[in-house]
Amino acid sequence: MPCQPYSSDGNGLGKNDERDLLLEGVRAVKESQPRAFIFENVEGLLHGKHADHVAHALRILSKAGYSSEIHRINTRDYGIAQDRSRILIVGLRKGLAGAFRMPPKFPQLATNIGDALFDLMAANGWSGAED
Known part of the structure; x- marks a missing residue:
């Protein structure tokens, strides 16, 4: 699901952003009825205004x-070479x-x-690899 509608680097327009697909993801889950799903997005999704x-x-x-x-996760906690916080809706x-x-x-x-x-x-x- 696109992160821009909830990004603190963007305008944070949430549901008012034409790129917001949260409810489209919900629709897809309702229609396909999977046993499980995961939506991933930026931390801004949990800001009070949303x-x-x-x-x-x-x-x-x-x-x-x-x-x-x-769930709030950070990729570095799983050995990924990034400090990247994410929100998972499971x-x-x-x-x-x-x-x-x-x-x-x-x-x-x-x-x-580098490592x-x-x-x-x-x-x-x-x-220059050592540097």
Whole structure:
């Protein structure tokens, strides 16, 4: 789902942004009836000014038979060479509620892009790889 409508770097127009597809995602879930779904977006999705829109989407999903949870994650906690916070809306059919658990975090695996790509940068003898 596009992040621009909820990004703090953008205008943060939320449901008033023509690029907002939150309710389209909800519609797709209602129509296809998957056992589970995940929507991913930026932290701005949880700003107070968007609360009514997010709550409306969650109500529709609940009426469609889904139990939804909101999780805040940071990619660095999973060994990704980024400091990137994200919001996940995880939904399961109500009969499966409780079957999902967020994977454990591994903060000791946190790295940076230089360390992650060092071997590739140094592979052909690039003298600046150490820097």
